[in-house]
Amino acid sequence: RQRQESPVDEVDFVVLKVTSIHSREARDIALKEAALLQRLGHPNIIKLLDVVHRNTKQNSIMSNINIFSSSNSNNETSSSSTSNNAASGLLSWNNTSGMMNMLVLEYCNGGTAMDMVHRLHSSGQRFQSLQQLIIIFGQIANAVTYLHAQKPPIVHRDLKLENFLVHIDESSSNCSSAKGPVTTYKLCDFGSAIIGHVPLGTATAKANAEEVIEMTTTQIYRAPEMVDLYMAPKLTEKTDVWALGCCLYTLAFCQNCFEEKSNLAILSNNYKVPEKYPFG
Numbered sequence: 001r002q003r004q005e006s007p008v009d010e011v012d013f014v015v016l017k018v019t020s021i022h023s024r025e026a027r028d029i030a031l032k033e034a035a036l037l038q039r040l041g042h043p044n045i046i047k048l049l050d051v052v053h054r055n056t057k058q059n060s061i062m063s064n065i066n067i068f069s070s071s072n073s074n075n076e077t078s079s080s081s082t083s084n085n086a087a088s089g090l091l092s093w094n095n096t097s098g099m100m101n102m103l104v105l106e107y108c109n110g111g112t113a114m115d116m117v118h119r120l121h122s123s124g125q126r127f128q129s130l131q132q133l134i135i136i137f138g139q140i141a142n143a144v145t146y147l148h149a150q151k152p153p154i155v156h157r158d159l160k161l162e163n164f165l166v167h168i169d170e171s172s173s174n175c176s177s178a179k180g181p182v183t184t185y186k187l188c189d190f191g192s193a194i195i196g197h198v199p200l201g202t203a204t205a206k207a208n209a210e211e212v213i214e215m216t217t218t219q220i221y222r223a224p225e226m227v228d229l230y231m232a233p234k235l236t237e238k239t240d241v242w243a244l245g246c247c248l249y250t251l252a253f254c255q256n257c258f259e260e261k262s263n264l265a266i267l268s269n270n271y272k273v274p275e276k277y278p279f280g
Helices: 024-039 077-085 114-122 132-148 168-172 203-216 238-253 263-267
Strands: 012-022 048-055 058-062 099-106 163-168 182-188
Touching: 024 048, 024 099, 114 163, 114 203, 114 238, 132 182, 132 238, 163 168
Parallel strands: none
Antiparallel strands: 012 099, 048 058, 048 099, 163 182
């Protein structure tokens, strides 16, 4: 049988995100991330090139699988139901041990946005102009705007500079009209993402949401309504907007907006703007 061409054939380097599947929940999360990435297409979101499922016990590989099923049309959903919808009717394994899920992703050569911040901080440098900061944050915000514009909206829930990869196109610097290499920021890691909102109307719903938040989100980027689940009737894309503000703070001042285990500071919106920085 003739080999089917893959987008992987068109690139020199790729990144493999490998997940060992030891439970049905782990399978659902892996399939959900692949399903979301497959339906998305934006220059500031990492591109999924292929999905590979490997059974290490049987030494079998399944590749080029169309794993996207119909999304939940209901705007309000729980995290577990979103995962199950993404996995329903796809690969059903009675025994998940010995399974590996591999996402083949485009390669970004510049590390992460947080790596860039660390390099600036360690060298005593910072962004030279507000315009430079706006251009970078604009790309980050564009990715999130695209997610929230989907019907129903996609909420990433783990926005942080570590999840924005940097790609530097050196070939663009050869153009006479270009001032230098073109740098693009791409959002990755959709393992925590959900489609729609998370209702918090019952004690059970709050308990389930709290468990998922603890396992899949980063504490210093959590919105107040994620810290205190009694503050809102449901969790929406507004939680991403809060995290974007934390990302902007870190870009501008080369430090986190909140410290670890700083729930009280988050709830009271208690943060300081350093005076020594030009954007303070």
